[in-house]
Amino acid sequence: MKRMFTSCLLAVSAAMMAGCHGNESAAPAxxxxxxxxxVESQQQQVPLNVRATGTVHARQTAVVSAQVxxxxxxVLVREGDSVxxxxxxxxxxxxxLRASAEQAQAGVKAAQDEQAxxxxxxxxxxxxxxxxxxLQAEKSVSPQEMxxxxxxxxxxxxxLEAVRAQTDAARSQESGAHTMLGYTRLVAxxxxxxxxxxxxxxxxxxxxxxxxxxxxxxxxxxxxxVDESAIGxxxxxxxxxxxxxxxxxxxxxxxxxxxxxxxxxxxxSFLVKIDLPSSSQLRAGMYGTAEFANGVRQxxxxxxxxxxxxxxxxxxxxxxxxxxxxLRSLTLGATQGGLVEVLSGIxxxxxxxxxxxxxxxxxxxxxxxx
Numbered sequence: 001m002k003r004m005f006t007s008c009l010l011a012v013s014a015a016m017m018a019g020c021h022g023n024e025s026a027a028p029a030x031x032x033x034x035x036x037x038x039v040e041s042q043q044q045q046v047p048l049n050v051r052a053t054g055t056v057h058a059r060q061t062a063v064v065s066a067q068v069x070x071x072x073x074x075v076l077v078r079e080g081d082s083v084x085x086x087x088x089x090x091x092x093x094x095x096x097l098r099a100s101a102e103q104a105q106a107g108v109k110a111a112q113d114e115q116a117x118x119x120x121x122x123x124x125x126x127x128x129x130x131x132x133x134x135l136q137a138e139k140s141v142s143p144q145e146m147x148x149x150x151x152x153x154x155x156x157x158x159x160l161e162a163v164r165a166q167t168d169a170a171r172s173q174e175s176g177a178h179t180m181l182g183y184t185r186l187v188a189x190x191x192x193x194x195x196x197x198x199x200x201x202x203x204x205x206x207x208x209x210x211x212x213x214x215x216x217x218x219x220x221x222x223x224x225x226v227d228e229s230a231i232g233x234x235x236x237x238x239x240x241x242x243x244x245x246x247x248x249x250x251x252x253x254x255x256x257x258x259x260x261x262x263x264x265x266x267x268x269s270f271l272v273k274i275d276l277p278s279s280s281q282l283r284a285g286m287y288g289t290a291e292f293a294n295g296v297r298q299x300x301x302x303x304x305x306x307x308x309x310x311x312x313x314x315x316x317x318x319x320x321x322x323x324x325x326x327l328r329s330l331t332l333g334a335t336q337g338g339l340v341e342v343l344s345g346i347x348x349x350x351x352x353x354x355x356x357x358x359x360x361x362x363x364x365x366x367x368x369x370x
Contacts, residue, residue, distance in 0.1 A: 031365050036353045038368040039303055043348035046299040050233050050292040054224030058215030058284050066205035067183040079197055083188040090211055094184040101177035108174045111167040118163040125156035192216045215284050220276045222288045225269040233294040240274055244288040247281040301339040306352045317353035317361045325353055325361040
């Protein structure tokens, strides 16, 4: 038994020595080589911008509503229609108001007739008083007769003044009736585009209830909200770079036209209105982004062409000291032209594979192409 145990130990020792000897003689792994263009990450100054988002609006918007109650007879426009200033948009039933205007007009006519009669009486009374004064000078009339004629002249003059006041009141009533009648025709306050229609014929229009919305024609504004912590960097007349979703044109240059003096207490932000240049691609309601320059800062940037996406992760092939590429995940920031800021994942001066496309360079030694 002792001799058998010794034989087993010798066999195991021999096998272990044979294994160690085999590892010493194994050939090193071969690293594949690939050719690619190589670029370096850089540290440079980038703009320190204030970023705000908002919606495109007309510089002036009017909500057309009725000033008198009435049933809508006609709505002459639809959304998207262009209108000119003063164009009739909505017509209300004017039967009752027209009757009131005609009644007021008749009242004016009656008051004018009465005024004409009172004026004739007053003129006759005044001329009679003049004759009696001459007769009084000749002592041909008694004092009682003189007093009676004078009183009739005063009464006729007073009646004429009262009738004149009644005529003025009738004219004012007629003017008011015609004004109310004019409210049955709603017109465009300026040239523009109908952007909303909230009523149809047959609807009972109430004073103040919106019927149409009209946006002024011409240039538009981006109304963006800026956080209160950044509002100090923005002032009226300041330029801003504007990007509008849905517009294929390049970034637009806008100008700050107005800053609301008070912040929204719920969001702690200010509304900033930015005038936009004229463009056929812009429409009210579009979403846009504004960036305001607020100095510069140091940042690490790389070429956008070095970035590859792996699912939702942004990555780049970074070369180590032996020139071997390793796929490294990145945290990216703002994009400026052909460069993109790297917030984490790369240091300044590191070498990266440019335009890797769909090729896999991980673990390969990269020979730089010119």
